[in-house]
Amino acid sequence: MKQEIEQAIAAMCKDVFDVAVEVELSRPDEQFGDYATNVALRLSKPTGLNPRAVADQLAQKIRDELGTKIADVSVAGPGFLNLKLHDATLVQELGANVSRSRDGQTVLVEYSDPNPLKPLHAGHLYTTLVGDAIARLVEHSGAKTVRINYGGDVGRHIGISLWAIMRELGGEHPEKLTEIAEADRPAWLGARYVEGTNAFEDDAAAKAEILAVNKRVYQLHEAGDHDSPFAQIYWTVRQWSYDYFAELYRQLKVVPFDRYIPESEVTPLGVKTVTEQLEKGVFTKSDGAVVFEGDAHGLHTRVFINSEGLPTYETKDIGLSLTKWQDYHFDQSIIITANEQEQYMQVVLAAIKQFAPEPAERTHHLTHGMVKLQGGSKMSSRKGNIVTAIEILEAARAAGAEMGTNPSEDTILAAVKYAFAKNRIGGDIIYDPKESIVLEGNSGPYLQYAHARARSILQKASADTTSLPSDVAFELDERRLLRKITEYVEVVERATNELMPHHICTYLYELAQTFNSFYEHNRVIGSGDREKVRLSLVKLYADTLRTGLELLGITAPDHL
RNA sequence: GCGCCCGUAGCUCAGUGGAUAGAGUACUUGGCUUCGAACCAAGGGGUCGUAGGUUCAAAUCCUGCCGGGCGUACCA
Numbered sequence: 121m122k123q124e125i126e127q128a129i130a131a132m133c134k135d136v137f138d139v140a141v142e143v144e145l146s147r148p149d150e151q152f153g154d155y156a157t158n159v160a161l162r163l164s165k166p167t168g169l170n171p172r173a174v175a176d177q178l179a180q181k182i183r184d185e186l187g188t189k190i191a192d193v194s195v196a197g198p199g200f201l202n203l204k205l206h207d208a209t210l211v212q213e214l215g216a217n218v219s220r221s222r223d224g225q226t227v228l229v230e231y232s233d234p235n236p237l238k239p240l241h242a243g244h245l246y247t248t249l250v251g252d253a254i255a256r257l258v259e260h261s262g263a264k265t266v267r268i269n270y271g272g273d274v275g276r277h278i279g280i281s282l283w284a285i286m287r288e289l290g291g292e293h294p295e296k297l298t299e300i301a302e303a304d305r306p307a308w309l310g311a312r313y314v315e316g317t318n319a320f321e322d323d324a325a326a327k328a329e330i331l332a333v334n335k336r337v338y339q340l341h342e343a344g345d346h347d348s349p350f351a352q353i354y355w356t357v358r359q360w361s362y363d364y365f366a367e368l369y370r371q372l373k374v375v376p377f378d379r380y381i382p383e384s385e386v387t388p389l390g391v392k393t394v395t396e397q398l399e400k401g402v403f404t405k406s407d408g409a410v411v412f413e414g415d416a417h418g419l420h421t422r423v424f425i426n427s428e429g430l431p432t433y434e435t436k437d438i439g440l441s442l443t444k445w446q447d448y449h450f451d452q453s454i455i456i457t458a459n460e461q462e463q464y465m466q467v468v469l470a471a472i473k474q475f476a477p478e479p480a481e482r483t484h485h486l487t488h489g490m491v492k493l494q495g496g497s498k499m500s501s502r503k504g505n506i507v508t509a510i511e512i513l514e515a516a517r518a519a520g521a522e523m524g525t526n527p528s529e530d531t532i533l534a535a536v537k538y539a540f541a542k543n544r545i546g547g548d549i550i551y552d553p554k555e556s557i558v559l560e561g562n563s564g565p566y567l568q569y570a571h572a573r574a575r576s577i578l579q580k581a582s583a584d585t586t587s588l589p590s591d592v593a594f595e596l597d598e599r600r601l602l603r604k605i606t607e608y609v610e611v612v613e614r615a616t617n618e619l620m621p622h623h624i625c626t627y628l629y630e631l632a633q634t635f636n637s638f639y640e641h642n643r644v645i646g647s648g649d650r651e652k653v654r655l656s657l658v659k660l661y662a663d664t665l666r667t668g669l670e671l672l673g674i675t676a677p678d679h680l
Numbered sequence: 681g682c683g684c685c686c687g688u689a690g691c692u693c694a695g696u697g698g699a700u701a702g703a704g705u706a707c708u709u710g711g712c713u714u715c716g717a718a719c720c721a722a723g724g725g726g727u728c729g730u731a732g733g734u735u736c737a738a739a740u741c742c743u744g745c746c747g748g749g750c751g752u753a754c755c756a
Contacts, residue, residue, distance in 0.1 A: 149699080158698055164736070171736075197699045198737070235756075276755055409754050420683085423754040433756050460750050463684060489686090490749080525718065542704095543693065546685080548749075550692065560718055562693090562704045569718050577715055626694060629703080633720095640711095640720045647715095680718080 121213045122610065125155065125186065125203070132181045133159060137174070139166045145203075147607055153194070153202035154210070154603060160199040171199030207599065211590045213606040214660065218613055220262030225451035227263040228444055229255040232369075232377070233457070235272040236361035237281035239310040240368060242491040242551055243458065245509035249537050250488065250545065251456045252374040252673050253621040258454070260671060261616040266378045266448060270440055273358055273382040274341060275433065279334025281309065283326070284316035285357060286333075286350075294352035305360045310508075331428070338430060341384045368509060373533060374673060381443065383436045390439025391431050393475075394424050402474040412471040422467045437468045445479035452482050454619070459487035459546065486619060489548035507551065512536060520559055527680075531565050534674045538564030541672050542625035562629050564674055567665065570632035573639065574662040575678040581645050581655050588656040595650070597638050601657050604634045608664050612671065621672055628668045635661050 122145055130143040141159060148156035160175035167174060175195040182193045182203070192204040205213075231251025234244050259265040272278065289296045300308050319326035336350060345351040362380075369376065394410060397403050403410050408427035412434070414420045424434045444453055455465070465485045473480040491507075516535045520527035527535070535558075542562065543549060559565040594602060607627065615623040635658075644654045666676035 146698090152699075156699090158737095161698070161736075200699065272756070406753080411753065418683085420752055422752095426754040428754080430754090432754065436756095458750090459685070461756080463751050464756085466684095487685090492749095520718095523718075527718090531718095547693090548686085558705080558718095560704090563718085565718060566704095569716080573716050573719085580715060622694080626703085633703090636719060637721090639715085640717090643715070645715045680716090 121189070121209065121216060122155070125189065126157075128186055129157065129159065129178065129182065129201075132178060132185070133163060136177060136181060137163060137167045137169075139163055147610070148200075148202060150600065150603070152196060152200070153192070153204040155203045155205070157201050157203075158199075160195075160201055164199070175199040175201050207592060207594050208590045210599070210602055210606060211588055211592070214588070216606075216609045218260065218609050218616070221613070221617060222258065222451075223262035225263045226266065226448055227258050228266045228268055228448055228450045228453040229258055229456070230268040230270055230454065231255070231456040233270045234361075234365055235275075235277055236358050236382075237278060237309050238313055238361075239306065240365070240509040242507045242509060242512050245372075245512055245536070246491050246540050246549060247456055247458070247488065248369070248372065248374060248509075249540050249673065250621065252372075253537075253541050253671075254454070254456065254486070254619050255375065256671055256673060257616045257619060257621060260612070263451075266450075267375060268444070269377040269380045271380070271382055272433075272436075274337050274384045274387060275436075276330075276334050277313070278337050278354075279330045279332075280316035280320055281313045281357075282337065282354060283330045283333045284312040284319065285309075285353060287315075288312060289353070292349035292353065294349050294356060297353065297356050306364050309357060309360065335428070335430065338387075341387070371513075373675075381440060383440075386439030386443050387431055387436050388439070389442055390435040390437070391425070393438050393442060394431070394435050397471075397475055400475070402471065412467060414467045414470060417470045419467045419470055420463060422464070424471070434464075434468050434471075437465075438472055441468075441472055441479050441483065442476065445476065450479075450482060452484060453479065454484050454486055456486045456488065459489060461485075462487050486545065488545050491549045491551050512551070523559055525559060527559060527565065528677075530675045530677055531559070531568055531680060534564030534568050534669075535559060536564075537672060537674050538567070538625060541621045542629075544622050545620060562625075564669075565680075567628055567632050567669060567674070568676060569680055570636055571662055571665045571669070571676045572678060572680045574635065574658050574665070577639075577644055577658050578655065578662065579678075581651075588653065588660065592653055594653070595642075597642050598650075598653060598657060601634055601638045601661060604631050605657075605660050605664050607631075608668065612668070624668055624672060628665060631661070631665060631668075635665075 126143045126145055130141060133139055133141050133143070141163060143157055143159050145155040145157050147154075160178055161171045163169075163174045164171040172195060179193040179195050179201060182190060182201070189205060189209045190203050191206045194202045196202055229251065231254070232244065232248040234240055255265055255267050286292060316330065320330050337354060340348075340351050340354060346355055394403055398405070398410055403412050403424060405411075409423045410425035411421050411423050414422060422434055423432050424438075425431050441453075444450065457465070462485065469480045469483060469485070513532060513536060516532045517527070519535075520532065540549065608631075611623055611627040615621055642654065644658060645651065647654055669676045
């Protein structure tokens with residue numbers, strides 16, 4: 121409907137002024153109408169006419185030609201055209217579907233990416249939940265969606281942890297690991313990582329030992345060693361981490377990952393590729409290391425294989441990109457990480473572009489800000505001053521208990537997911553354990569509550585609520601609610617096109633406010649001749665709210 | 681130093697070329713014998729960091745400056 125009107129007005133512009141122009145309808149403030157366009161303002165220059173004169177001419181033509189759809193056209197302000205639809209047209213708009221802009225495409229979405237042996241902190245929780253929401257949007261737009269989880273099971277951080285683990289165990293004694301209770305494992309590993317990091321920074325002898333351990337891990341993978349005491353320790357604690365991640369994902373009720381790719385799996389391909397491309401001159405040797413000279417591309421020069429002969433993250437990322445390309449031949453590959461990796465990723469992609477342009481050009485790096493504690497200090501798992509993923513969930517639970525409401529697990533998840541999703545992706549997220557997760561105001565629980573109220577009405581009603589007659593004359597509050605409901609499709613299309621879930625949050629909150637206000641001021645059950653219409657609106661509203669919340673990975677239970 | 685990003689109400693954030701800049705929170709006030717008050721209604725609170733520029737129109741685009749974050753070769 122919106123598109124039809126846009127095209128019709130564009131045709132009028134061509135007709136009357138002989139100017140080809142794209143017409144975009146926006147949703148103005150309610151006082152102005154249902155749709156508005158600034159096309160007359162933009163036509164002022166090419167026609168050399170006063171914008172209000174242009175608007176007046178178009179308004180008359182719209183009245184003549186679109187009168188069956190549009191009830192009223194007015195010209196306001198500097199030359200806006202404001203359109204008010206017939207009530208029946210508004211009802212027709214309910215039939216619109218979200219366009220499947222990625223129909224037939226294969227899209228990879230990589231997110232979460234926790235490293236084994238390191239704690240899951242608030243940032244991981246953020247990327248996991250927002251990544252889940254983005255993957256849902258991609259899927260909603262019609263793409264075959266592959267959710268990928270990439271993690272560093274080799275590399276210096278593994279050497280750091282293993283060194284501290286072996287020190288704690290008093291040597292290479294894998295049998296002693298059985299003494300650590302399952303519930304204590306994440307905290308135990310976290311403590312080892314902090315110890316190892318401190319030793320690496322403060323103790324030169326320890327640093328040398330750690331680097332040696334790091335090298336042994338690569339050799340272990342090359343040899344396929346699962347039996348030596350060292351290997352037993354490695355594989356055991358590695359599995360602890362994976363089990364722990366899986367448990368958290370299950371608790372979070374995110375869509376399961378289609379594939380977990382550990383770094384060790386893609387490292388050989390990365391090394392092979394970099395070695396080959398070194399001969400072809402894409403990479404060069406410098407100070408004993410293999411580097412990509414990004415300066416020539418306006419980027420940084422970065423090391424791909426260090427002077428020890430070990431691959432860095434850069435080389436592993438090349439292996440990852442090529443593995444994704446070989447296995448999926450994707451139309452688009454979306455990678456979601458913190459924005460500290462933005463320029464790093466540009467270098468990696470610039471390097472890949474030299475020998476594999478297609479996957480490089482189809483890769484879209486989406487970055488988000490840091491999760492920070494209120495007060496501004498950056499969380500660091502090295503320093504141990506982190507808020508873990510679990511602690512955030514616990515803080516939400518405590519906030520509910522403090523209010524005396526005893527929220528369900530669904531509501532806790534709604535609070536956390538919504539608190540993260542409602543901010544535009546890109547900026548830092550300030551996390552305040554006490555205040556950021558509240559169960560009132562612009563929050564997930566508010567939306568769940570608003571939804572449950574509506575369901576409760578429907579349950580109490582006996583009348584049929586399946587259809588909204590197209591010949592109804594709506595009362596003001598009814599129409600306001602209907603108008604808001606019809607915005608849903610436009611909002612979801614914008615969110616899926618831009619990969620910005622927060623647009624949906626903003627809309628759903630406005631929708632719920634519109635409904636709550638309607639509900640507060642208008643009787644539904646027992647409202648006589650309005651009852652049937654109002655029940656239909658409540659049903660439409662509840663369905664819209666539920667669909668929108670589920671698109672964000674948030675449940676909409678019938679009862680709280 | 682250079683590169684990228686950011687600066688909107690006390691706090692947390694929407695708004696990224698269009699009409700009087702909006703929410704939540706906090707503060708003040710009113711509303712439950714009536715469909716679920718985790719709600720609703722009303723009020724105060726803004727040099728949109730700053731100075732220029734482009735435009736009929738700038739929080740939004742461009743430039744300088746101030747303030748902050750991140751990156752800047754063998755971490756990820």
